[in-house]
Amino acid sequence: MAETTIIKETNQLFPVFLKLEQLRLLIIGGGNVGAEKLTAVLTNSPATRIKIVALQVNNVVRAIAERHDNIIVVEEAYAAKHLDNIDIVIVAVNEKSLGAQIKADAQKRGLLVNVADTPELCDFYLGSIVKKGNLKVAVSTNGKSPTIAKRIKETLNEVLPDELDEVLDNMEAIRKKMNGNFAKKVQELNHITKSLSLQENVEEKNKGERHWRRIATWCLFAFFFMFVGYFILSYLPLNSLVDNIKTGISGLDSKFYWLILAGFFAQLVDGALGMGYGVVSTTVLMSLGVNLSAISGSIHTAEMFSSGASGYSHYKFGNVNKKLFKALLIPGIIGAVVGAYLLSRFGDQYANYIRPLIASYTMLLGIRILIIAFRKGQKKPQKVKRVGWLAGAGGFLDSFGGGGWGPLVTSTLISKGRSPRFVIGSVSITEFFVTLASALTFFAMIGVSHWQVILGLIIGGLIGAPIAARLVGKLPMKTMFIAVGVMVVIWSLRILLKAVGVF
Template sequence: MFIAYSVYSYFNSDSIVKYGQQLYTQLDEKFILMLAVGFFAQLVDGALGMGYGVVSTTLLLSGGLNPAVISGSVHTAEMFSSGASGFSHYRFGNVNKKLFRTLLIPGVLGSIGGAILLSYAGEAFSGYIRPVISIYTLLLGIRILINAFRNKRKIQKVKRAGWLAGAGGFLDSFGGGGWGPLVTSTLISKGRTPKYVIGSVSLTEFFVTMASAVTFFFLLGVSHWQSIIGLIIGGILAAPIAARLVGKLPIKKMFIGVGCIVIFSSLRIIWLAVSKMI
């Protein structure tokens, strides 16, 4: 209701219809590509708890866009897909309510802080922080793969989960992705059941991305609507499928999938940072 009221306060019914007709005439192969990217990104993210920001941001970075614009566009689209994903996970009983409450407020505050800093600091500091965090997530990915091949995983107590959520929210806004790789990877590396970790983190992600998207909207506005709408539709279509998969996939294969996603995305960021320094 809040979002609908905000939109209606800026646009009347005639302008919305006119804008919709103009948008339809501008749809081309790029929209189809974004639709496919949004579907695949959300399918990975909803099933493994990470990957949406990495896939979407990588594609937009290839177009040479400003990092703040990219992050704002991705989070605007991700707000819808993560909402559908979170609702689907909640419906299928994949959410641990206690864990959700622990992650919610710190994640939102970290997301707002990262969006504000990126809007004013720009690309300079983002290039230094992401490789450092990627080294951490790389180690987590290796640890997850090791856990996947153990017969029994010892469950450890997760300490300072709120600080973890705050860091994940900050990195997600400031670096264009990182909520899933940091938060999901850390919780799963402690031996927690992937089904409930992914479901709880995915539901929290909706509020984190919404806080980021709203912050970027007020500071920078939103551009590249054609790409955003393609990502939104693709993500919404994939969300219920991914939520159903997370309850069906074997735990061992889920650990392997999460580990591979984390290692690949971490190595990619580290490699790009090293290449710029050479």
């Protein structure tokens, strides 16, 4: 019996990246599908000249067209004349017969056509696009499953780091400095990038990273329990510890659960936006009638624990840029220690002059971030110079000025067009070490008081930290820019109004 050879179908599409901004595009259809195609084009090639033809255009398409001078909307039924002076066509209509007619008309003119949800009429497909700066990856399933393409896109967006754009810039600089013919340049570049294609190196790197992640996790927990144990045994003798715990539980204030809620919301805002812990917790504690003298010390002590949980959660969810973290860490700690030392020596009289100056600066940053959020097109990330000085100033302000690490450092980095997700994650994990350095200095001088307020804030913060870290990876980019900008403006206004005696 003769064997039957089965030839497996393969994807024979030839991938091409078009300079669409040099072409004239016609989109036929003004409904939800048309809006989806229009958004995809503008996301990748915002300067493309686009003509939209449809009997009726929905509000989404109309709003997009009003924001772009390169889009023309023609509200009338399709006719062959609309193909005049057009290079490429996208059909986004529900009527199959109309799609077939447009395809036939375009074919006579030698135009390439994409008909939504009708693969047999398509000359090309719109793949799912992964964009990391200058790097673009297009995913195609040969028209079989756009949903699978979308899921692969989401996976690649998570896996591919934003730093790849910096790698591309560095490789371009290296290529320009190379001498010799084309073949020699290719050979040298291949040698430089060889490690990127070696699976064993990737696996070894991941193995090493997991190893150090486990060490960091256990060290964090060890430090946490060591510090808690030292704190408890320093103030409560061991022989009366059980009695004190029972007395403490029975003596809990009726507002204790509100204190937990205050810690939860403060950390939810701070972990998701990279700032706001002090603003939110202070507002809630004041509304609960907590003594003003107790608020500052309690918040600073509790923030050490909540920032540790927040930083660890951001690290686990992949929100941390390690290069940025290393650049912020040491200068931030030094700034915090110097600020705490000077505050202990000279009091807070000078802090009252520094805070309004910083608040004026951050107010401008907050407004700039809001402008970026509503700007047409995405702001190209700029290289932030003197990150160490920025971290040192943030650490100093946090100790000496009573807060401001997040508003100063986070807002400055985001205003340069950096990804909010990785800025917030990196700043949050650094904040733990900055707050720890500051808190240890204050502990040595003034001790700890108001333990119920501190405990309530800690419990609420530990609950809110992982939720906030998860939100950072899920919130849309524009939403994060707006939220950060609003929070910076609120923080700045609060400081400025307090300086003139309103609060």
